[in-house]
Amino acid sequence: MILITGATGSIGRSLAGQLRQAGAAFRALVRDEAKGRAMGCDFVVGDFDDPNSIIAALDGADRLFLNSAGAQPVDGEQPMIRQQKTVIDAARETGITHVVKVSVWQARQGAKLSQGAHGEIEEYLQASGLAWSLLQPAGFMQNFLTPEAFTSDGNLISSYGSTPVAHIDCHDIAACAAVLLAGSLAQEKAFVLTGPEALTDAEVADKVSSALGRPVGRAELPPDSLAAAMRSQGLPPRFADDVAFLVKEVAAGSQATTTTTVRDITGRPARTFDDFLAANLQSLRAVAAPPTP
């Protein structure tokens, strides 16, 4: 039986749906019982900050999908480091045989925010004695379903200049996780996951425009202006600077290439940005709505 952590998140929900369809035995870890009931599957209530609840949640499980929220606007250590180490310790204690962890592309010790946090957790997992697989995705297409992606007048906020980015649909990350959790592929490997194409912000805006049936422009927000805006919203200055640093890396081309890993693992092509927009039109309309005149 598989325990899905981060089950109410973008990847976790999709993974639960795909495992249900495949008839696999799984349980979802949720913090909020009402969210668990709404998922309509076997669930258990627990919190990464309560180690005993994680040990209890793992009872009867032999495989673990490890995922949590990304980087938080805090000054000190990223909470995911402590939280995911807690889950890894509990997995060792309860006899889990294989952990599939969501990480990030270019994760490494000492890097900023989620890249550094995932780098540290990856090393902890690799030293744990547990069998592991690492999913290292590019930026999520689902980021375009958040209000931060658009201005209040419905234009795309653009921080990557004319550099393409190989955004991936979380559905494909979940599909890769499902195959790996089934155990049919090699473990002890890191898989870099991207979408099938790398798109510039201008190309993304054009595609969003076609999907919504209205013009969608680009509102340029270079990384340093992004950091200034975050600071003016009261976010910790170091966090704002670190976000700007990572955005500059992407703007310099760190996610401009594609891999075939989704197809290699699942046997089918990764979803295109157009596929993603078609599948999420209602959510897109909700976040990218221009003000009514």
Ligand SMILES: NC(=O)c1ccc[n+]([C@@H]2O[C@H](COP(=O)([O-])OP(=O)(O)OC[C@H]3O[C@@H](n4cnc5c(N)ncnc54)[C@H](OP(=O)(O)O)[C@@H]3O)[C@@H](O)[C@H]2O)c1
């Ligand atoms: N966004 C990107 O472009 C990108 C790119 C590469 C990698 N990543 C990585 O992807 C991961 C995020 O995946 P996602 O987008 O699927 O997640 P998500 O939608 O942000 O959801 C986070 C999940 O973690 C759960 N959670 C948070 N705190 C918890 C706690 N204390 N105890 C138990 N559960 C807790 C949340 O539950 P609740 O419903 O209770 O809040 C939710 O299910 C991060 O590790 C991030 O670094 C992101």
